[in-house]
Amino acid sequence: MKLCVIGTGYVGLVGASVFSDWGNTVVGVDIDAKKIERIKAGDMPIYEPGLSELVLKNIKEKRLSFTTSLKEGIADAEVVFICVGTPQDDTGAADLSAVWQVAEEIGRNLNGYKVIVTKSTVPIGTNERVKEIIKETSNGKVTFDVASNPEFLREGSSVEDMMKTDRTVMGSDSPKALEILKELYTHLNSPIVACDLRSAEIIKYASNAFLATKISFINEIALLCDRAGADVSVVAEGMGYDKRIGKAFLKAGIGYGGSCFPKDVAALFRTSTDQAYDFRLLRGVMEVNEKQKYHFVKKITEKLGKNLNGKVIACLGLAFKDNTDDIRESVALEVIKLLRGLGAQLRVFDPQATENAKGVLGDLDIYYAKDGYDAATGADALCILTEWGEFRELEAKKLKKVMRGDIVFDGRNIMNRDQLEVAGFTYFSVGRPAYAVRQSNGHKSLKNRVTGALLNFSK
Numbered sequence: 001m002k003l004c005v006i007g008t009g010y011v012g013l014v015g016a017s018v019f020s021d022w023g024n025t026v027v028g029v030d031i032d033a034k035k036i037e038r039i040k041a042g043d044m045p046i047y048e049p050g051l052s053e054l055v056l057k058n059i060k061e062k063r064l065s066f067t068t069s070l071k072e073g074i075a076d077a078e079v080v081f082i083c084v085g086t087p088q089d090d091t092g093a094a095d096l097s098a099v100w101q102v103a104e105e106i107g108r109n110l111n112g113y114k115v116i117v118t119k120s121t122v123p124i125g126t127n128e129r130v131k132e133i134i135k136e137t138s139n140g141k142v143t144f145d146v147a148s149n150p151e152f153l154r155e156g157s158s159v160e161d162m163m164k165t166d167r168t169v170m171g172s173d174s175p176k177a178l179e180i181l182k183e184l185y186t187h188l189n190s191p192i193v194a195c196d197l198r199s200a201e202i203i204k205y206a207s208n209a210f211l212a213t214k215i216s217f218i219n220e221i222a223l224l225c226d227r228a229g230a231d232v233s234v235v236a237e238g239m240g241y242d243k244r245i246g247k248a249f250l251k252a253g254i255g256y257g258g259s260c261f262p263k264d265v266a267a268l269f270r271t272s273t274d275q276a277y278d279f280r281l282l283r284g285v286m287e288v289n290e291k292q293k294y295h296f297v298k299k300i301t302e303k304l305g306k307n308l309n310g311k312v313i314a315c316l317g318l319a320f321k322d323n324t325d326d327i328r329e330s331v332a333l334e335v336i337k338l339l340r341g342l343g344a345q346l347r348v349f350d351p352q353a354t355e356n357a358k359g360v361l362g363d364l365d366i367y368y369a370k371d372g373y374d375a376a377t378g379a380d381a382l383c384i385l386t387e388w389g390e391f392r393e394l395e396a397k398k399l400k401k402v403m404r405g406d407i408v409f410d411g412r413n414i415m416n417r418d419q420l421e422v423a424g425f426t427y428f429s430v431g432r433p434a435y436a437v438r439q440s441n442g443h444k445s446l447k448n449r450v451t452g453a454l455l456n457f458s459k
């Protein structure tokens with residue numbers, strides 16, 4: 001099949017490379033000329049495991065090419081995917097200006113029947129408007145269909161997620177468009193949900209909002225655990241074995257971030273308001289998430305003092321999650337800004353996101369370290385802000401040696417508590433009791449019993 005993918009960001013670039021790897025001929029289009037030049041030169045503008053190899057392989061085999069010209073990109077395409085960004089605007093709604101712009105340009109350059117597919121996350125009614133815009137700008141001369149095909153990939157494992165998706169959702173009022181999309185996805189073994197446009201649009205938002213709800217739920221349980229001296233990791237483990245609940249997205253921490261959850265939850269809430277419905281549960285999910293970082297910073301100031309002048313704090317993690325260089329809506333950066341605002345000197349490290357973070361945080365009171373130990377050197381406290389697997393591998397004894405202080409604040413509950421405590425650290429996490437609390441609560445034997453299970457569960 002001949003395809004065009006408009007917008008070569010996290011979704012579009014991964015989508016274009018995976019579609020081409022399935023044997024389709026794909027043209028990727030972006031207005032960002034620098035990005036297109038970089039991709040053509042084999043220099044990926046984003047970090048995603050396996051992406052570079054896939055793009056280079058398919059460029060070499062002449063199934064994948066890139067251009068800044070939408071006209072050229074869609075000329076031969078049977079299916080055109082819109083994968084441009086839909087960030088949050090000032091009102092909480094999705095900013096659809098890039099979608100409208102692309103729809104207009106598609107309309108102006110439509111040269112034959114095509115299925116126009118929105119992969120960007122867009123609110124109810126967007127695809128109907130896309131259809132109108134294309135009709136208006138193409139003067140009704142050429143036939144086309146519109147479909148919604150929301151994307152569910154996760155940054156950090158996006159190539160694998162697209163290749164082995166749990167399900168494919170496709171919405172359209174055209175049986176022909178749905179047949180063409182089914183053919184494109186024919187070799188995937190997962191279920192296909194074919195439906196109307198509006199249901200497809202809601203499925204994407206409802207899925208992300210549900211996952212965000214799970215995170216805020218376990219974060220509330222963590223706050224309760226903090227007060228009650230219980231251990232949220234064990235609580236989550238006990239809950240997660242129940243197949244109706246599942247263990248995914250039940251990890252307490254400093255809150256969700258990223259380019260999707262915050263804006264999608266806000267957009268669904270806004271859509272509900274537009275439909276005269278007060279989605280109270282979502283209001284709670286957003287409030288809990290917003291407060292989570294403040295609870296964490298409060299824990300730090302309770303131990304180090306409200307005025308952090310003269311304190312050196314090492315922060316591990318800048319990306320919004322592990323295995324990505326994406327810092328959009330990263331809670332790690334929010335925490336760092338709060339600590340800096342309180343006077344702390346920061347020593348920060350991230351395996352992939354440092355360059356992106358420099359653009360946001362600048363150089364004031366921040367040293368960008370070359371690894372975890374470098375960040376920890378001379379620090380009074382160490383904070384874990386992103387759940388990178390390699391932070392778990394840091395040796396407690398070595399950390400203790402290079403640090404000035406002996407406190408670890410684990411905002412992602414990933415570190416080996418026992419090893420840190422044995423090495424002489426005081427360890428605080430989210431919803432897991434500190435050593436003194438465990439002792440006074442009679443949890444003496446908990447340490448050994450829980451550690452193995454915990455380590456398994458946190459993987």
Ligand SMILES: NC(=O)c1ccc[n+]([C@@H]2O[C@H](COP(=O)([O-])OP(=O)(O)OC[C@H]3O[C@@H](n4cnc5c(N)ncnc54)[C@H](O)[C@@H]3O)[C@@H](O)[C@H]2O)c1
Binds near residue numbers: 012029030085119260
């Ligand atoms: N990132 C994710 O994990 C993820 C997962 C599922 C769905 N989504 C959704 O997919 C959409 C894209 O997200 P992303 O993370 O890939 O965004 P992104 O910002 O990484 O990429 C968007 C790309 O679109 C390009 N663009 C903007 N206007 C354009 C235009 N007029 N013509 C051509 N290109 C244009 C930008 O230059 C950019 O390269 C969003 O709606 C997002 O919510 C994202």
